[in-house]
Amino acid sequence: MENTFYKYQGTGNDFVMVDNRNGQFPKDDYPLIAKICNRRFGVGADGLILLENDAETDFRMVYFNADGKEGSMCGNGGRCIVAFAHFLKVIEKETVFIAVDGLHEATITDDVVSLKMLDVKEIKEKTNALFMDTGSPHHVQLVNGLKSFNVVKEGARMRYGVYGEKGSNINFVEKNDEGGFDIRTYERGVEDETLSCGTGVTAVALGMYHLGNTKENTIGIKALGGNLEVSFKEQNGSYSDIYLKGEAKQVFKGELTW
Numbered sequence: 001m002e003n004t005f006y007k008y009q010g011t012g013n014d015f016v017m018v019d020n021r022n023g024q025f026p027k028d029d030y031p032l033i034a035k036i037c038n039r040r041f042g043v044g045a046d047g048l049i050l051l052e053n054d055a056e057t058d059f060r061m062v063y064f065n066a067d068g069k070e071g072s073m074c075g076n077g078g079r080c081i082v083a084f085a086h087f088l089k090v091i092e093k094e095t096v097f098i099a100v101d102g103l104h105e106a107t108i109t110d111d112v113v114s115l116k117m118l119d120v121k122e123i124k125e126k127t128n129a130l131f132m133d134t135g136s137p138h139h140v141q142l143v144n145g146l147k148s149f150n151v152v153k154e155g156a157r158m159r160y161g162v163y164g165e166k167g168s169n170i171n172f173v174e175k176n177d178e179g180g181f182d183i184r185t186y187e188r189g190v191e192d193e194t195l196s197c198g199t200g201v202t203a204v205a206l207g208m209y210h211l212g213n214t215k216e217n218t219i220g221i222k223a224l225g226g227n228l229e230v231s232f233k234e235q236n237g238s239y240s241d242i243y244l245k246g247e248a249k250q251v252f253k254g255e256l257t258w
């Protein structure tokens with residue numbers, strides 16, 4: 001079945017997933033990928049992910065944003081592709097795979113995937129905000145009244161206005177009553193607010209620890225689409241053993257008929 005695709009979601013960040021171990025997917029066709037991700041003219045997703053063979057690891061993850069262009073690392077997509085690899089029996093419960101930013105270890109238990117992220121060596125302090133690279137670039141900013149905050153307007157303004165054409169993902173965060181943090185994210189490449197962004201959730205957890213807003217190194221982060229947990233070790237402002245953990249689920253299967 002040549003054009004079979006699957007749809008996965010991780011805390012509401014949704015992806016079209018294709019088994020491209022035969023190398024037949026036309027991955028240079030950006031307009032096609034954008035069309036598949038379009039919610040009116042296609043399947044509809046925040047991104048499209050290919051699972052490919054890799055000589056040294058269990059598989060390769062190739063991630064495209066909804067605009068059809070290859071993106072930087074996607075944390076929720078990384079969790080979803082681990083669930084997909086498990087479904088395809090490419091892996092059992094543990095894996096090491098390669099993504100655009102390097103090697104990732106992960107484990108899967110039922111539908112819960114714990115994904116190891118790359119070390120974060122530097123957090124930059126900006127006016128009332130932080131910036132760091134957790135595999136993707138992230139701006140982290142505390143706000144009051146997150147629920148009613150205009151994430152799309154402010155995110156779009158800052159994504160271009162502050163970070164230029166290359167841009168950044170923009171996260172807004174507020175402490176919640178449960179000792180964790182609420183997050184809302186404007187995603188570059190999707191050019192909209194998504195229900196969750198894994199590399200953004202990771203950036204918020206490290207950022208809140210960095211600012212002294214929590215002393216915990218296992219932090220619950222609530223995105224619009226569900227809850228994630230980030231754990232890490234910190235030494236002299238450098239972060240290692242970073243794990244992003246939460247549900248990743250297959251939601252349907254179909255046939256692309258381009």
Ligand SMILES: N[C@H](CCC[C@H](N)C(=O)O)C(=O)O
Nearest residue numbers: 071072074075076197198199
């Ligand atoms: N949704 C993704 C982030 C994708 C990053 C992408 N928007 C880019 O900047 O290329 C995540 O779960 O981490």
